Amino acid sequence: MIINAQTLDLAFKGFKTVYTDAYLQVPSFAEKIFMKVPSQSRDESYGWLGQFPQLREWIGARVVHNLKSYGFTITKRMFESTVSVSRNDIADDRMGVFKPMFSEMGQLARRPPEELMFGLIKNGFNSLCFDGQNFFDTDHPIIKDEQVELVSNMQAGTGPAWFLFDTSRGVRPVIWQERESCEFQGMTDPENPNVFLNNEYVYGVRARVNAGFGLWQLAFGSKAALTAENYAAARAAMMNFCSDGGRKLGVSPTVLVVSPALEFDARNILNAEITSGGGTNVWRNTAELIIPPYVA
Template identity: 45%
Template sequence: MNINPSTMKSLYDGFNTSFNKGLSSATSHWLKIAMKVSSSHAAENYGWLEDTPGIREWLGDRIIHDLSGAQYRIKNRTFEETVSVPRENIEDDTYGIFGPRLEKLGFDVAQFPDSLVFDLIKDGTVTKCFDGQYFFDTDHVGFDEQGDQVAASNYVAGAGPKWYLFDCSQPLKPMIYQERRPFDFTSKTAPNDDNVFFQNKYIYGTDGRCNAGYGLWQLAYCSGATLNEASYEAARTAMATLRRPSGKPLSIMATHMVVPPALEGVARRLISSTLISGGESNIWANSVELIVTAHVA
């Protein structure tokens, strides 16, 4: 290939097409359990996650529930991935071998939010959320039927692999994916770029600013107990019986289960099989959508 601005533009367009192909072909799960929030600052405050009592009959003046001034901040971080292509490969028309590598670059971008979100889920027993407690904890502030404060738990300890339930049916989600600047595809291919002049390489890469954080702990549950019908039912019940400060139910219902690969078979038998031993109907069949990811292993 004769290297000039026109041919380099064509090469960029081809690599960009490969990047976008990878971007659109990847399978990711984060959107199922995380709400995407656009960020316009170095960090965003989510003190407003504190729950309000809900709809009430309007008798007398309105009761104003101030959005909390508590500080739960998610600080944006910058991430990148960069590859180089030797000049000789372009001159000798062998640059086609790099197309799949640029496609993998886009694939990595599409899957990266999974890494942020699910790695944070795995760390939920030792990382604090908006109420100052660990995201998965045994002593969150909850409420009884009279609206009095009681200890509320969304965590059961155990020696086995941890598994998780989430209610993803509500406007607010259990997790947050915060995006300050989306990942894009860029290049350094000008003749006077240092990488070209000194190293005889053309560089292509992607970068973006984002981070993940915790949403409502009430919508999430973590268990280290043996995954079986009894522990699954107990976890669902614990989520469903959580109440607002007014004493009314939060109307939480688990919609998704997240497990590591080691529990995939057990989870599928529990929630996917229509029949159980003895030919009886499985009452939990299709009660939640299953997500299997090594990020929580």
């Protein structure tokens, strides 16, 4: 094959197509949980977290909700993946040999949201959120009847963790902050020092993204045994969450996230028609089950 601008452009488009096809075929569990927030700066502060401007009967003047500033900031992180292809391999028309490599690159580029998101959730028992408490904690403060009331969104225990989320609202339990999504790039200019000195072309992807906690009221974490009783208690706790002022938030759990170790228990609770005791399973189909490998 003659190496010129046209053949290099065809090679780039071919590699990019293989990468993109593989990227799009990978299922994304994280997208079912996160709230995607585009960003135009290095970091973003989420001062509005913690406010629920609910609809109220209009009596007298409007009540203006000032968005509280908790100083909660998510800073972008850089990610990259880079490979090289020998000029000789392109000249010898051996590009098909590299298709599996670019396919794998596409699949791996899909993983940062999954790893960051579910890694964040897994560590939520020991990581702070917007109100200064751990995301999953026993003492989140809310104001009720002009008094501070401490609210729990967790169950203590020593077993594998499992999580309930309400993902039905515009605001989500987790924020996916994206400054630059994964972009496929190539370095093929013959005047480039790397091409000249090393006789190779370089291809790669880069992204500037990060994950952070959203509203703890839309999440519940447990390390207690995953039983029907504990599942029911977690659902009831979430549905009783209130905003400042004591008004119910209308939380309704929609997603159950478990590690592979709890798959059997989770499927029994959400999928079985009959309980082990022979009765009707009242919890069947009450949440979507997600089993990512990154919460183990």
